[in-house]
Amino acid sequence: MALATLPAATSGDRTGTARHYLMCRPEFFAVTYAINPWMDPDQGADTARAVRQWEELRAAYERLGHKVSLIDPVDGLPDMVFAANGALVVDGRVYGAKFTHAERAAEGPAYLRWFADRGFETMAPTHTNEGEGDFLTLDDVVLAGTGFRTDVAAHVEAQEFVGRPVVTLRLIDPRFYHLDTALFPLDGHNVAYYPGAFSEGSRNVLRRMFPDAVIATEEDAAVLGLNAVSDGANVVINAEATGLSRELERLGYNVVPVELSELRKAGGGPKCCTLEIREVTGA
Ligand SMILES: CN(C)C(=N)NCCC[C@H](N)C(=O)O
Numbered sequence: 001m002a003l004a005t006l007p008a009a010t011s012g013d014r015t016g017t018a019r020h021y022l023m024c025r026p027e028f029f030a031v032t033y034a035i036n037p038w039m040d041p042d043q044g045a046d047t048a049r050a051v052r053q054w055e056e057l058r059a060a061y062e063r064l065g066h067k068v069s070l071i072d073p074v075d076g077l078p079d080m081v082f083a084a085n086g087a088l089v090v091d092g093r094v095y096g097a098k099f100t101h102a103e104r105a106a107e108g109p110a111y112l113r114w115f116a117d118r119g120f121e122t123m124a125p126t127h128t129n130e131g132e133g134d135f136l137t138l139d140d141v142v143l144a145g146t147g148f149r150t151d152v153a154a155h156v157e158a159q160e161f162v163g164r165p166v167v168t169l170r171l172i173d174p175r176f177y178h179l180d181t182a183l184f185p186l187d188g189h190n191v192a193y194y195p196g197a198f199s200e201g202s203r204n205v206l207r208r209m210f211p212d213a214v215i216a217t218e219e220d221a222a223v224l225g226l227n228a229v230s231d232g233a234n235v236v237i238n239a240e241a242t243g244l245s246r247e248l249e250r251l252g253y254n255v256v257p258v259e260l261s262e263l264r265k266a267g268g269g270p271k272c273c274t275l276e277i278r279e280v281t282g283a
Pocket of ligand 1: 035036039079082084085104132133177178180181227266267268269271272
């Protein structure tokens with residue numbers, strides 16, 4: 001799919017690019033096990049409410065002009081709604097996921113099959129990694145989280161396969177167990193992040209790489225405000241992240257708040273529900 005240029009954001013002169021996202025309707029969503037500090041099986045979750053909130057997210061993408069493809073949910077895989085964890089897709093090459101926890105293990109092959117059936121070049125990973133949960137792609141680099149889920153060996157494997165430099169960042173706070181809970185790309189060259197989620201060395205790396213980054217507060221990070229999706233002009237973000245949203249608006253982004261409180265009970269937000277399909281650009 002050739003990337004189209006979206007209309008400029010209403011509140012500034014930023015220009016976004018149309019994206020292609022893969023999503024999974026949360027028909028079998030539930031909180032029946034706990035593999036991160038957000039999950040409480042005693043509290044559970046309301047599947048119908050999760051589906052309604054997810055539909056709003058999908059509609060928001062479509063209103064912005066993005067293409068949304070769907071993968072069928074699988075009964076017995078309640079976290080499959082978190083499509084971001086299913087793979088990393090760069091230039092049409094699909095590096096599969098290999099989950100840390102047995103509860104999610106079957107999702108990796110299910111996502112990889114979806115891509116293989118559609119003619120993408122796929123690679124089944126040797127090393128544990130949770131797809132775009134821990135790999136975030138910018139124009140010239142892929143940022144890669146480790147510490148809770150993804151092995152550094154997978155960073156090396158992904159670099160070889162996708163052919164972009166992969167920079168390892170160490171996560172240290174269990175609330176922010178995937179990179180996409182603590183950082184998101186604003187465009188191909190800049191990011192927003194919460195420094196407290198990273199080791200001192202990784203904070204230094206981020207300061208050096210992104211001197212103009214937007215720095216989020218713990219308050220906004222704690223409502224998964226950094227689990228956001230930007231097309232360069234429009235930022236789809238958890239509605240509760242009010243401070244970060246105001247700052248993004250001040251910088252000229254069009255902020256699109258979404259309510260995903262039911263999915264947050266499993267530790268997920270807008271980005272978790274969204275796997276970007278970056279097709280071959282010819283670059
Ligand atoms: C923003 N995050 C963390 C994601 N990319 N994915 C959400 C995964 C949630 C799932 N219960 C788990 O703990 O794996």
